[in-house]
Amino acid sequence: MSLDETVSSPAKAGAQTIARDHSGPGSAAGNEVRNDWTREEIAALFDLPFDDLVFQAATIHRANHTPGQVQLSTLLSIKTGGCPEDCGYCNQSAGAKSGLKAEKLLDVRTVLQSAAQAKDRGSSRFCMGAAWRNPKDRDMPAIIEMVQGVRQMGMETCMTLGMLTEKQSQMLAEAGLDYYNHNIDTSPEHYEKVITTRTFGDRLETLENVRNSRINVCSGGIIGMGETREDRVGFVHALATLPRHPESVPVNALVPVKGTVLGDMLADTPLAKIDDIEFVRTIAVARITMPASMVRLSAGRESMSESTQALCFLAGANSIFTGDKLLTTGNAGDDADETLFAKLGLVPMEAEPREIQLEAAE
């Protein structure tokens, strides 16, 4: 992969006019969800003066969501390490030399105990992640029991298990799964510099299977993987032009882990940490182009200042992962989040069962 410049180019004269000309759908004035965004429009949003961009994003956020409410999710690794995929950012890839030990699928009871603890700490959604290329049919009964058990606790359920067949999607839908996470990761152009064991098209196929099963889609990506501004435009464009926007859009900042391809490549370079302003710009553009989606401030929060996180919330992020751990890397932690929420006057959002969301969308 190339280590291209990641920091924004200066705002271009005229960019503001171009973006503001689209003052109807998807912009500060409107709530209409558009799926016909062009790359030029999205690039123009990125190029806006920072204040204008954040103001526009905050206005759209307030028109579509309750300000000050943040949805809290907890993520548990239900099957850690030994993954046959070669995602360059991931320490769970069998090829990574991060010292992470591969484990078996956790038993259902252990998973449900973790879910109960997460609920006690205020989480409304419990996300379960397995380091698989795809689930095997023999794994499905345990997976289904986990979904059903977490749902019975009154929490929303989310799973991320790799690629899914139509049949597996259907089985998960019937078990009551609320969300399926499958990130597109980055732009179509940058994708093969990060992952070679599956294609961008494979990702889209699984997203389509999930969507056709009427499970809510959670799909986003990672910023700071050596991509260019153009790639970030392409990343948002790929999501914002899906036939229906993902209900949840996680935007991660790369956590460079030693022993992973990207961790080693970016370590000790200026690209080891994404520029905070550029990260906030990406959140803001995601909010403007996908006004009804939940934009989740995901991995990388533990190394972000409170001020940067506050700017992300202002720019439209309205979901976070709580707890000390995200699968296998560190997270901000419940105490830090409580302090931050108190300082900013933010409150946790209540869970919404899937049936209600689907009815509301029709």
Ligand code: SF4
């Ligand atoms: S990101 Fe997921 S699919 Fe990729 S190596 Fe890690 S666990 Fe496997």
